[in-house]
Amino acid sequence: MLIRGGRLGPLFESELKLRRPDAQVFHYYNDHIGSDAPWKVLPAVEAADKVVIATFETHALGRQLVSNGRVTNVVGLSGGGEEFIDDVLNAGPKKTLVIALGSPYLIEDHPQIQNYICTYSLTPTAEVSAVRALFGEIQNHAKLPVSLPGVAKRGFSLPWPSDKKLGN
Amino acid sequence: MVPALDPDPSKIAPTSPRIVNGVLRKELGFHGVVITDALNMRGLTRLYPGEADPSGRIAVDAVKAGDDVLMVPGNVGAAYNAILAAVKSGEIPESRIDESVRRILEMKAELGLNKSRYVDVSRVRDLFSGSAANEFAQQVSDAAVTLVRNNGKVLPLVRSEAGTAAQATPPRRN
Numbered sequence: 481m482l483i484r485g486g487r488l489g490p491l492f493e494s495e496l497k498l499r500r501p502d503a504q505v506f507h508y509y510n511d512h513i514g515s516d517a518p519w520k521v522l523p524a525v526e527a528a529d530k531v532v533i534a535t536f537e538t539h540a541l542g543r544q545l546v547s548n549g550r551v552t553n554v555v556g557l558s559g560g561g562e563e564f565i566d567d568v569l570n571a572g573p574k575k576t577l578v579i580a581l582g583s584p585y586l587i588e589d590h591p592q593i594q595n596y597i598c599t600y601s602l603t604p605t606a607e608v609s610a611v612r613a614l615f616g617e618i619q620n621h622a623k624l625p626v627s628l629p630g631v632a633k634r635g636f637s638l639p640w641p642s643d644k645k646l647g648n
Numbered sequence: 649m650v651p652a653l654d655p656d657p658s659k660i661a662p663t664s665p666r667i668v669n670g671v672l673r674k675e676l677g678f679h680g681v682v683i684t685d686a687l688n689m690r691g692l693t694r695l696y697p698g699e700a701d702p703s704g705r706i707a708v709d710a711v712k713a714g715d716d717v718l719m720v721p722g723n724v725g726a727a728y729n730a731i732l733a734a735v736k737s738g739e740i741p742e743s744r745i746d747e748s749v750r751r752i753l754e755m756k757a758e759l760g761l762n763k764s765r766y767v768d769v770s771r772v773r774d775l776f777s778g779s780a781a782n783e784f785a786q787q788v789s790d791a792a793v794t795l796v797r798n799n800g801k802v803l804p805l806v807r808s809e810a811g812t813a814a815q816a817t818p819p820r821r822n
Contacts, residue, residue, distance in 0.1 A: 616804025
């Protein structure tokens with residue numbers, strides 16, 4: 481299952497479908513046009529074994545995010561949908577993996593994320609890398625190039641689990 | 649402004665001798681051409697509050713900092729005249745201008761611009777988006793992906809039987 485923000489990601493989706501034709505894919509766009517309705521997405525999230533949220537977000541300086549009538553931030557993700565990501569995460573935090581294409585700081589707004597991958601880029605190559613990483617096809621020694629306050633320091637990374645250990 | 653590199657609040661990187669001459673050229677050993685960011689940007693012009701048109705002063709400060717090419721001064725004529733005046737008054741040694749001219753000419757010579765000055769537009773696609781370039785871009789991207797949290801052990805996802813993606817598709821060009 482895949483949920484994403486922004487109008488990017490067709491390659492991510494096609495690469496995912498090549499490996500898992502049975503994956504249910506939902507889309508969430510920041511302007512809401514063409515997005516799947518939350519009442520369709522959330523029950524599917526609850527029923528799923530594993531959930532992947534692919535986010536295509538960058539940070540924008542000087543943007544004021546308004547949440548419940550209050551200005552919450554002056555440096556924020558470029559789109560809305562923060563509450564929606566929280567709803568999906570909270571439906572199954574352990575089984576949900578977030579892959580941040582674009583800004584690695586996404587996790588700062590969603591500290592309940594339990595599984596987190598960063599590609600640092602919105603390019604088509606990053607979409608391919610994201611799917612390869614999900615399916616254990618990448619065994620690199622990449623490290624975080626920046627510190628994520630409260631999450632991990634610059635230089636941190638976890639080893640990639642090998643495919644042998646776990647099935648679905 | 650990078651306070652860790654230059655604590656002077658009246659300087660941003662392109663007008664900071666500590667950053668351009670100090671960090672970039674001396675510490676990092678960069679000998680190439682240094683081009684400024686746009687010099688008419690508000691983040692820079694607001695550092696010259698007393699001047700109706702700070703273009704001249706900014707240009708002089710940029711040259712003194714060690715920049716070779718000044719991009720988008722607010723007023724090209726004022727920038728030119730201010731640099732000329734600064735050289736005549738001795739504020740900028742003429743040798744400083746010669747250094748930049750030499751670096752720029754060396755770069756042009758290295759690129760062969762003295763022989764051929766124009767881009768062969770018909771070859772751009774082959775030169776920049778061949779399969780070797782795309783493969784390299786994919787390698788760079790694959791090498792960058794980082795696993796930061798793995799508490800739920802959802803990785804790796806497993807291909808279904810019907811999934812036949814032993815070979816990933818090559819990267820698409822936008």
